[in-house]
Amino acid sequence: MDMLRNRKVQIAGQAVIITALVGGTGAFVALNKSVNLTVDGQSEQVRTFGSSVGDVLAAQGLEVDERDAVQPGADTRIERDMNIVLNTAKDLDLTIDGVPVEEWTTANTVGQALADLGxxxxxxxxxxxxxxxxxxxxxxxEVVTPKGVTVVADGEQKVVNATTTTVSEVLAEAGVEVSGEDIVSAPLTSPVTDGQVLDVLRVKSETKAVEEKIEKKTTVKESASLDRGETKVEEKGKDGVREVVYDIRTVDGAEVKKEKVSEKVVAEPVDAVVVKGTRAPEPTPAEDSSTGGGSDSGSSEDSGSSGSGSSGSGSGNSGGTMSKQEIIDMLGGPGTRWYKIVKCESEFNPRAVNQQNRAHFGLFQFKLATWQSVGGKGNPVDASPQEQFKRAKILQEKAGWGQWACA
Structure with a gap:
């Protein structure tokens, strides 16, 4: 009886052990899962007892940096045959178009890294x-990106589309040579950017000899052999010439600096000589036929004659007794300045009145105030031609020929 009981106990114990073993195997199988792990593009299948993605990575000895990219997240619960991807952060020593850039990426290839960085x-x-x-x-x-750069030089524009880095490389690509004095809008060693415009200014320095005129001077001499108001050119004179040497600097053809280096006279100037008359003109026949002298012919007018028709030399109507030819002769005939003035101002009419403003009168078109300033009385049209001529010569001596535009 005791032996049977012990046997049953033994069998029962063995059954417990077998049951325990069978149960442990089921638990082992249930906890040990297979997952696909990809690290920086390299994949392998691993088995794990861990419960999370972080446990799997830790079991593989992978320390995860805060910049690393883990999918799914480290706290995600493990499932059989799930995919876990870890892309580690990688520091890049990158140079883009000659400019050093420190960047990092979780990409696995150079192409992916550039795409990741834009x-x-x-x-x-x-x-x-x-x-x-x-x-x-x-x-x-290093990365050199294609760029479109416009080069402006020698009056032309050239667009360069190339993977060039510096200004000098762009100019070489455009076939534009730069000398030591030329000016470029950006340093030759500086990097270029897409859409940039480079201006090249041509600088030229040269020494140049030019001939310049030396203005002649005019000497005025007085002569009693000519009537007052008359002039004669005794010597025309001639301008001189000097040769001047300049240092000239131009930028794109425009002169920006000019310095005189030397000069020498090639031909001396010759002064012009003008003779000015000082002789009082002789009385004309018309004046002789009057009261006795040119200087007195206007005395009656100065005294206030109204020009009523009396035969005195100061009478306004007495001027009408002079023919046009007589007036021309009084003025010295064609070719004289007085002839030219009277022909232009009044067409030899001693009673001419400016019809536009009715403010200019007589042979010389005096204003009343000007007429009175040279001793005239009343209105010039009421004075004889001789009197008008006398007052005109006084005005010319006081104020010059500029009083008449026709002179």
Whole structure:
């Protein structure tokens, strides 16, 4: 009886052990899961007892930096055959169009990194292949992007579309040579940007000899052999010439600096000589036929004659007794200045009145105030031609020929 009981106990114990073993195997199988792990593009299948993505990564000895990209998140619960992707952060020593840039990326290739950074790789020059794999140690590479740059030089515009880095490279691509004095709108070593305009100004320095005129001088001599108011050119004179040497600096053809270096006289100027008459003119026949002299012919008019028709030399009507030819002769005949003035001002009419303003009178078109300033009385049209001529000569001596536009 005791032996049977012990046997049953033994069998029961064995059953417990077997049941325990069977139950443990089920638990082992239930807790050990297979997952697909991809790290920086490299995939493998791993088995884990962990309950979260973070447990799986830790079990593989992977320390996750805050910049790393983990999908799904580290706290995500593990499921059988799930995909876990870890892209680690990689530091980049990058130079874009000659400008150093420190960046980082979780991309796995050079091409992906450029796309991640927003750099257009198409048409660009990249120092590493776009499919080059990036490691956790990062990478150093250069990128030169295509740019359209306008070069303005020598009156022309050239658009350069190329993967050039500096101003000097763009100019070389455009076939524009720059000398030591030329001015470029940006330093030759500076980087260029898309859409930039480069101006090239041509600077030229030269020494130039030019001939310049030396103005002649005019000497005026007085002569009693000519009547007052008459002049004669005794010597025409001649301008001189000097040669002047200049240092000239131009920018795009425009002169910006001019310095005199030397000068010498090639031909001396010759002064002009003008003879001015001082002789009082002799009385004309018309004046002789009057009261006895040119200087007295206006005395009656100066005394206030109204020109009523009396035969005195001061009478206004007495002027009418002179014919046009007599007036011309009184003025010295054609070719004299007085002839030219009277022909222009009044057409030899001693009673002419300006019909536009009715403010200018007689042979010489006096204003009343001017007439009175030279001793005239009343209105010039009431004075004889001789008297008008006398007052005109007084005015010319006081104020010059500029009193008449026709002179």
């Amino acid at each position: 750099v257009e790789a198409e048409g660009a020059e990249v120092s590493l292949p776009l499919d080059e794999t990036l490691t956790e140690d990062g990478a150093a590479f």
